[in-house]
Each structure stands twice: as C-alpha cells, then as structure tokens.
Amino acid sequence: MTEEFGFLSALLMGLLGGVHCIGMCGGIVGALSLGAQQAGTPPRLSILLSYNLGRILSYGLAGALFGGISALVAHWGGVHQLQLVLQAVAGLFMLALGLYLANWWRGLARLEAVGSRLWRHIEPLGRRFLPVRHAGQALALGLVWGWLPCGLVYTALAMSITTGRATDGALLMLAFGLGTLPNLLAMGLAADLLRRYVQQPLVRSLAGLLVMGFGIYTLIAVARLF
Numbered sequence: 001m002t003e004e005f006g007f008l009s010a011l012l013m014g015l016l017g018g019v020h021c022i023g024m025c026g027g028i029v030g031a032l033s034l035g036a037q038q039a040g041t042p043p044r045l046s047i048l049l050s051y052n053l054g055r056i057l058s059y060g061l062a063g064a065l066f067g068g069i070s071a072l073v074a075h076w077g078g079v080h081q082l083q084l085v086l087q088a089v090a091g092l093f094m095l096a097l098g099l100y101l102a103n104w105w106r107g108l109a110r111l112e113a114v115g116s117r118l119w120r121h122i123e124p125l126g127r128r129f130l131p132v133r134h135a136g137q138a139l140a141l142g143l144v145w146g147w148l149p150c151g152l153v154y155t156a157l158a159m160s161i162t163t164g165r166a167t168d169g170a171l172l173m174l175a176f177g178l179g180t181l182p183n184l185l186a187m188g189l190a191a192d193l194l195r196r197y198v199q200q201p202l203v204r205s206l207a208g209l210l211v212m213g214f215g216i217y218t219l220i221a222v223a224r225l226f
Contacts, residue, residue: 014179067169
C-alpha cells in the first residue's frame with residue numbers, strides 16, 4: 001500500500017465515517033454550540049474550529065506514537081513481512097468498520113468498550129472546560145476529546161501502524177482528522193438536519209460499503225505481495 005493511497009484512504013475514511021462521528025461526538029458538539037450561545041458569542045464557528053483543531057491534533061499525536069512504535073518493532077524482525085502483516089490487519093479493520101457503519105455487525109463496539117476503561121480516567125479532564133465560553137476552552141476540550149474510544153479512530157490507528165515511521169503515522173492521522181472535519185462542523189451548524197440525514201439506512205449502508213471497498217483493496221494488494 002503506497003503512502004499516497006494510505007493518506008487518501010484515511011482522509012476518505014474520516015469523511016465517510018461521518019455517520020458514526022455524529023453519533024459519537026454529536027453531544028459534545030451540541031454542548032459547544034449551546035455554550036457559545038449562552039455566552040452571547042456570535043462567532044460560533046471559531047469555537048467549533050478550535051475544538052476540532054484540538055481533536056485533530058490529538059489524532060496526530062496518537063498517530064506519531066503508533067507509527068513510532070511500529071518503527072521500533074520493525075527492528076526486531078523482517079521489516080517487509082511485518083509491514084505486510086500490519087497492512088492485512090488494517091484491511092481487516094476497514095472491513096469491520098464498514099460493517100459497523102452500515103449497522104450490519106457491531107464487533108468494533110467491543111473494542112470501544114475496552115477503550116472506555118481508559119476513557120473513564122481521561123474524560124473528567126474534559127469536564128473542566130465545560131461549559132465552553134471561548135476558543136481556548138474549546139481547543140483544550142478537543143485535545144481531551146480526541147482520545148474518546150471510537151472504532152473509527154481505532155481503524156485509522158491500525159493504518160498508522162503500517163507506516164513504520166512516527167512522522168508518517170502523524171500525517172496519516174491528521175489526514176483522517178481532516179476527513180472528519182466537514183461532518184462535525186456541519187453538525188455544529190445544522191445539527192438536526194444532518195442527524196436525520198445520516199440516520200437513513202441507505203446513507204449508512206453506502207458509507208459502509210465504500211469503506212469495506214478500501215479494506216478489500218488493501219487485502220488484495222497485500223495478498224499479491226506475499
């Protein structure tokens with residue numbers, strides 16, 4: 001899997017995964033909008049942008065961590081074979097994510113449940129910044145909320161491990177974060193309309209099928225290289 005394909009896949013996966021993002025992060029985005037309204041701050045967009053900047057920076061940090069770990073592990077064995085195995089795992093994650101988005105199989109929910117154990121210790125930090133009154137609070141909240149247990153994020157992290165470098169892992173997760181941005185910005189500005197749209201079974205099914213397509217392509221590419 002080329003770096004360009006990996007970055008593009010991460011970007012599109014973030015965009016298509018919006019049907020899941022809105023369910024996971026819709027509540028906090030709504031709270032951001034409400035806080036801005038209560039504070040009498042018309043530039044609600046600046047608060048939403050600051051929150052999402054913090055969230056995407058957290059993704060980049062996680063990507064650098066996972067990419068760096070894979071670089072260290074690569075020194076312990078055959079680099080080429082290890083990368084192929086990791087790419088196959090990433091492809092399987094994409095298949096599972098596609099099924100999850102389409103509501104056909106909820107296996108990734110179990111992984112989210114595991115991550116929620118760590119989230120119990122992180123989430124209280126975010127409460128300190130609620131209600132959000134200004135962009136600085138929104139940025140800090142985003143930095144915390146970026147660690148929310150999420151099957152979509154875990155799939156992107158599985159892809160970041162295949163990069164074998166901290167910098168590439170960070171760039172891949174930043175691309176993923178940018179892909180999620182349009183949906184979450186739209187959620188903050190037009191919550192009710194967007195929520196009704198993404199809850200339609202056809203929308204979720206199409207998003208799931210497209211993500212599964214990326215997973216199948218990745219697995220085929222790996223099989224050819226073995």
